[in-house]
Amino acid sequence: MSQSQPSHREGRFGAYGGRFVPEALVAALEQLDEARKKAAVDPAFQGELERLHRTYTGRPSLITEVPRFAEHAGGARILLKREDLNHTGSHKINNVLGQALLTKRMGKSRIIAETGAGQHGVASATAAALLGLSCTVYMGEKDTKRQALNVARMRLLGAEVVPVSTGSATLKDAINEAMRDWVTNVADTHYLIGTVTGPHPFPEMVRDFHRIIGVEARAQVLDLVGRLPDAVCACVGGGSNAMGIFHRFIDDASVRLVGLEAGGEGVDTGHHAARFSTGVPGVLHGAFTYVLQDEDGQTLESHSVSAGLDYPSVGPEHAFLKDSGRAEYYPVTDSEAMDAFALLCRTEGIIPAIESAHALAGALRIGRELGPDGIVLVNLSGRGDKDVDTAARWFGLVSEEELVEAEQLKAEEPVEQAEGSGW
Amino acid sequence: MVSSVAEVLERTRAEGRAALVGYLPVGYPDVPGSIEAMVAMVEAGVDIVEIGVPYTDPLMDGPVIQHAVDAALKGGTRLADVFTAVRAVADAGAPALVMTYWNPVLRYGVDRFATDLAAAGGAGLITPDLIPDEGQEWIDAAARHDLDRVFLVAPSSTDERLRSTAEACRGFVYATAVMGVTGARAAVGDAAEELVTRARAATDKPVCVGLGVSTGAQAAEVGAFADGVIVGSALVRALSDAEGGGDRAGGIAALRDLAAELAAGVRKGR
Numbered sequence: 001m002s003q004s005q006p007s008h009r010e011g012r013f014g015a016y017g018g019r020f021v022p023e024a025l026v027a028a029l030e031q032l033d034e035a036r037k038k039a040a041v042d043p044a045f046q047g048e049l050e051r052l053h054r055t056y057t058g059r060p061s062l063i064t065e066v067p068r069f070a071e072h073a074g075g076a077r078i079l080l081k082r083e084d085l086n087h088t089g090s091h092k093i094n095n096v097l098g099q100a101l102l103t104k105r106m107g108k109s110r111i112i113a114e115t116g117a118g119q120h121g122v123a124s125a126t127a128a129a130l131l132g133l134s135c136t137v138y139m140g141e142k143d144t145k146r147q148a149l150n151v152a153r154m155r156l157l158g159a160e161v162v163p164v165s166t167g168s169a170t171l172k173d174a175i176n177e178a179m180r181d182w183v184t185n186v187a188d189t190h191y192l193i194g195t196v197t198g199p200h201p202f203p204e205m206v207r208d209f210h211r212i213i214g215v216e217a218r219a220q221v222l223d224l225v226g227r228l229p230d231a232v233c234a235c236v237g238g239g240s241n242a243m244g245i246f247h248r249f250i251d252d253a254s255v256r257l258v259g260l261e262a263g264g265e266g267v268d269t270g271h272h273a274a275r276f277s278t279g280v281p282g283v284l285h286g287a288f289t290y291v292l293q294d295e296d297g298q299t300l301e302s303h304s305v306s307a308g309l310d311y312p313s314v315g316p317e318h319a320f321l322k323d324s325g326r327a328e329y330y331p332v333t334d335s336e337a338m339d340a341f342a343l344l345c346r347t348e349g350i351i352p353a354i355e356s357a358h359a360l361a362g363a364l365r366i367g368r369e370l371g372p373d374g375i376v377l378v379n380l381s382g383r384g385d386k387d388v389d390t391a392a393r394w395f396g397l398v399s400e401e402e403l404v405e406a407e408q409l410k411a412e413e414p415v416e417q418a419e420g421s422g423w
Numbered sequence: 424m425v426s427s428v429a430e431v432l433e434r435t436r437a438e439g440r441a442a443l444v445g446y447l448p449v450g451y452p453d454v455p456g457s458i459e460a461m462v463a464m465v466e467a468g469v470d471i472v473e474i475g476v477p478y479t480d481p482l483m484d485g486p487v488i489q490h491a492v493d494a495a496l497k498g499g500t501r502l503a504d505v506f507t508a509v510r511a512v513a514d515a516g517a518p519a520l521v522m523t524y525w526n527p528v529l530r531y532g533v534d535r536f537a538t539d540l541a542a543a544g545g546a547g548l549i550t551p552d553l554i555p556d557e558g559q560e561w562i563d564a565a566a567r568h569d570l571d572r573v574f575l576v577a578p579s580s581t582d583e584r585l586r587s588t589a590e591a592c593r594g595f596v597y598a599t600a601v602m603g604v605t606g607a608r609a610a611v612g613d614a615a616e617e618l619v620t621r622a623r624a625a626t627d628k629p630v631c632v633g634l635g636v637s638t639g640a641q642a643a644e645v646g647a648f649a650d651g652v653i654v655g656s657a658l659v660r661a662l663s664d665a666e667g668g669g670d671r672a673g674g675i676a677a678l679r680d681l682a683a684e685l686a687a688g689v690r691k692g693r
Contacts, residue, residue, distance in 0.1 A: 020525055020552050022483050024577035024602055026584065166489055167479060179482040184603040186579065283526040283552070284480065296502045297530030299479040 011200030013320035019199040020283045025179075028186045033201040035106050040208070045105070049098055056130070057086050057093050059212065063220040064380075068347035069360075073367025076374035079229065081217045081245060083381050084352065090382030091213060091241045092123035096192060098209035100127035103190040110189045114138045114178040116171035116237070117308035117355065118150025119382055120194030125159035127192075135159040138178045140170035143307050150386050168301045171311050175285050195238025196315030199286030203315050210244025213379060218248045221377055229377040231256040231366045235358040236329065237273070237308050239315035241381035246327060256328065259318060260362035262304035263331030273302035274331040275314045276322055289316040305334035305390065306354040308382075330365075332358040338394050340364060341384070353382030354390060426571050427518040428546045428594040431470050432629040432650055441646030441689045443468060444631055445682060446522060446655030448475030449508045450500025451491040452666045452674070458511045460662055460678055465517040467679045468686025472512045473549060473653065476505050476523035483524075483551040485606030487656040491663060502527055506543040513544030520573060520594065522549040528561070537564040547571025547594055555591035562591060573597050576622055578614045589626035595651060598622055600634045606656045607637035616648050642688030652689055657681060 011017050019029060039045040053059040062082040070078040083091035096113075103111055111133050115121030121137040128135035137154050141163040144151050154161050167173035182191040196203045196210075214232075221229055232249055234242035236259040249255045264272030272278075275290040282291040284299060292300040292312035304310040321327035341357035343364075344350050352360060356379070363378045370376065384391065392398050398406075435442040445464045449457050461472050477492040477500050484492070505521060512519040521540060528536045528548070540548070547570040553561065555574055565572045571594030576585050579602060589596045600615035601608065615632050622630045631651030636642055638657070645652045661681045665674035 018557050019554065020557055021554070022551055022577070022599075023554055023575045023584070023588065024579055024599060026554060026577075027579040027581065166486075167493070172480065176480050176482045180485075180604045183483070186602060280530075282529055283524075285482075286552075291526070293526065293530060295530065297478075297527035298496065299526075 013203070013317045014323060016281070016287070016289050016316035016319040017200055017203055018288045019286060020288065021199045021286045022183055024183050025186060025199070029199055029201065031106060032102070035102050036201060036205045039102060039105060045101065049101060052097050053094070053212070057097065059086070060216045060220070061085050063217065063224060066344070066348045069344055070367065072343060073364045073376070074370070075372035076367030076370045076376055077225070078363055078367060079221060079224070079375065079377050080380040081213060081377060083213060083241065083379060084356070084383035088119070088123045088126050089385060090119040090123065090353065091210060091244060092120045092194060093126070094212055094244065095194065095206050095209040095240060096120070096123040096127040099190065099192045100131050100133060103133060103192070104131060106190065108188050108190045110134045110136070110185070111192045112136045112138065112178050112181050112189055113192045113194060114171065114174040115194065116140070116143055116174070116310055117306065118143070118147040118154070118386055119308060119353070121159070121161070122150050122153045122157070124192050124194070125154040125157035128159060129157045136181065137161050138164050138174040138181070140168070140174045141165045142169045143171065146307055146390065147386055171307070172285070172299065179285070195240040196243045196317060197238045197285060197287050197289065197313060203287065203317055206240055207243040207247060207317060210240050211247050213241065213244035214246060214248030217245055217377060225375060227375070228252055228255050229375040230254070230370050231258055231374070232377045232379070233258045233260060233359045233362040233366060234379040235309060235355045235381060236261045236314060236318060237311050237355060239318045241379050243315060243317055245379040246321070250326060256366070257321065257326060258362055258366055259327055259329040260332045260358040261314070261329055262302070262306060262309035262358060263333040263336070264303040266333055267331050271303035272331065273304045273309050273311060275312065276329040277331050281319065284313040287316045289319040290314050305337065305394070306358065308353065308355040309358065330362060332361045336361045338391070341391060342395065350380070351384035351388070352380055353384050354387045356381045426546055426594055428471055428520060428571050429629070431518055432595060435470060436650060439693055441649055442470040442631070442651040443642065443686050443689045444471045444473055444651050444653040445469035445658055446473035446475055446653065447658060448477055448488065448492050448495055449505050450477050450495030450498055451659070451662065452494065452671065453498050454500060454504045454507070456671060457495070458508050460675055461508060461512050462515045463675050463679050464658065464682045465512065465515040467682035469517065469682050471518050471520060471651070473520050473522045473655070474505060474508050474512065476502070476521060476527055478524045478527060481524060483604055485604045485656060487660050487663070488605050491659050502531055506539055509540065509543040509545040518546040519544070520546050520549050520571060522551065525550060525553040533560050534564045534567070537568040537570055541568040541570060545570070547573060549573040549597060551575060555588055558591065565593070575599055576618065578602055578618050582621065582625060585622055585625040589622065589628055592628055595629040595631045596622055596626060597653070598630050598632045598649070600632050600636070600645070603634065605634055607660070608635035611635050611641050611645055615645060619649050639684035639688035642685045643691050646689040647693055652685070654685055
């Protein structure tokens with residue numbers, strides 16, 4: 001726990017990480033660790049995953065240069081790694097296909113997942129459908145409302161979506177509920193954690209499944225511009241897309257790694273998810289890492305316009321990168337993110353996820369710092385389809401009357417039909 | 424030095440029965456109410472009190488306990504209140520073990536927590552999300568302050584982990600009877616007895632069983648093979664059923680009745 005502990009312990013990133021879980025889960029974590037280590041060196045597993053990425057996910061994902069957007073970044077060149085073009089619309093599919101294949105290898109028949117914005121839930125439901133696993137997705141009740149479309153998607157894919165009303169009714173409570181399910185059903189169930197946090201081996205394993213983002217991007221950027229980028233920007237909720245793109249660049253000392261977390265209404269307002277700005281190290285959801293907490297160690301509620309970044313904790317490897325100085329982390333407010341969101345839509349014809357818009361806002365800042373010779377690589381982790389409703393309200397693209405009318409129309413439709421099995 | 428918990432378990436073993444361990448969280452329905460309830464429980468025959476620290480993310484707990492700790496937190500319960508409850512239980516004559524998720528202790532400072540717990544007369548900690556593998560700092564602090572360390576074992580624990588976890592325990596070994604979270608269940612099941620048998624092969628330390636016990640009959644059943652029977656959700660529910668209707672005195676009375684029933688149960692178990 002203390003900083004003085006050796007940094008080379010398995011499952012630790014410096015002082016961070018570890019395995020803070022009920023004993024009932026330890027056997028499953030050991031089993032998972034063994035399975036993923038064997039799979040990592042098994043050509044059959046790697047071949048199957050590679051085949052799925054090529055024929056199902058759509059990898060390698062593209063690099064798109066965005067010059068009209070970059071005009072607002074002091075003339076620096078901005079390149080987007082297009083994880084938004086993946087099947088299911090975000091980077092999440094990289095990890096779920098890997099873990100779903102591991103689930104089958106472990107002889108388990110059911111996966112559970114938690115989701116905030118819904119992207120990980122949709123990806124999990126997709127992998128479950130593809131591989132014939134049953135799937136339950138826990139989602140904070142508040143999030144089921146702000147991401148209703150993704151709830152419908154998960155149900156269409158055959159998953160059971162369980163709204164969680166305990167605690168703050170958001171992502172962290174969905175994780176608690178998923179953990180409870182896992183403790184109860186661990187014999188046949190794999191908990192498909194969607195980000196680089198949780199007990200060992202999840203942070204390492206999820207990072208490794210997303211590492212392909214950085215591996216591809218590094219080669220693509222070298223090919224396109226003949227040198228490495230000066231900075232890599234990525235949004236950081238739990239931090240999976242950021243770890244995925246950062247990891248291949250860690251040994252490239254000239255490349256700045258920049259994580260952008262949700263500054264919400266501003267880090268001074270108390271309404272944000274800026275763990276590195278105001279959090280302190282502690283334990284949440286099985287890992288020792290930065291946590292938004294009060295002086296009694298109670299988890300504080302986070303806030304972000306983006307459900308996907310609205311999480312009071314962060315992956316432990318990010319905590320290590322932050323303390324060691326290898327990566328920099330800055331908050332981006334809701335309004336900065338939404339400005340960048342609008343700018344990318346208008347200048348390049350790409351609607352990004354609001355999560356990814358935080359990375360875009362960071363790229364504009366870093367670009368201005370670097371000037372015209374700079375090259376910034378941004379992980380565009382997801383597309384904005386799920387966020388159209390939020391954006392429409394934010395920018396006032398639909399009137400309050402229209403919104404009320406739309407809600408009324410929705411309420412009049414027979415929803416029971418969609419919940420049953422007869423559709 | 425033998426801990427107060429070990430002394431109680433030795434005494435109950437000599438009496439040919441299991442000990443009754445009762446859980447209640449601090450601050451439900453409010454801090455004085457929770458302390459009154461803990462003392463009532465001791466008067467009704469609970470041998471050891473497990474004092475719950477309210478926490479925002481109690482992932483080992485079912486809905487009954489989560490509801491109570493949510494209410495305790497909303498009501499403004501603070502970590503300092505836990506030490507007040509510990510003092511009251513110790514004064515009532517029962518060893519007080521604090522059940523806490525790890526982060527509140529970490530935030531408070533592990534050694535500072537141990538110091539204040541010992542000063543309040545507490546017996547030690549039960550740590551549902553801290554396994555001995557991660558617990559060296561706490562194990563060291565407990566040794567310095569002569570406090571018990573109760574870690575959990577589960578039906579999924581390997582024999583090797585049963586041994587190493589029991590080795591790290593002082594006071595007793597907490598055997599979780601079922602795979603799952605806290606909450607009353609209709610039947611305790613065979614997993615509990617099997618786990619106790621396996622734990623006994625791994626250690627001479629007392630083994631107490633928790634998760635799922637809610638009635639005198641179940642307490643008798645479990646008390647027949649375990650050194651202690653741990654009851655939580657059922658006691659909290661006894662309080663909350665009456666409290667929900669605004670009947671505080673009724674809640675304490677219902678709690679007292681259930682504690683007496685459970686105490687009678689452990690006395691006819693063997």
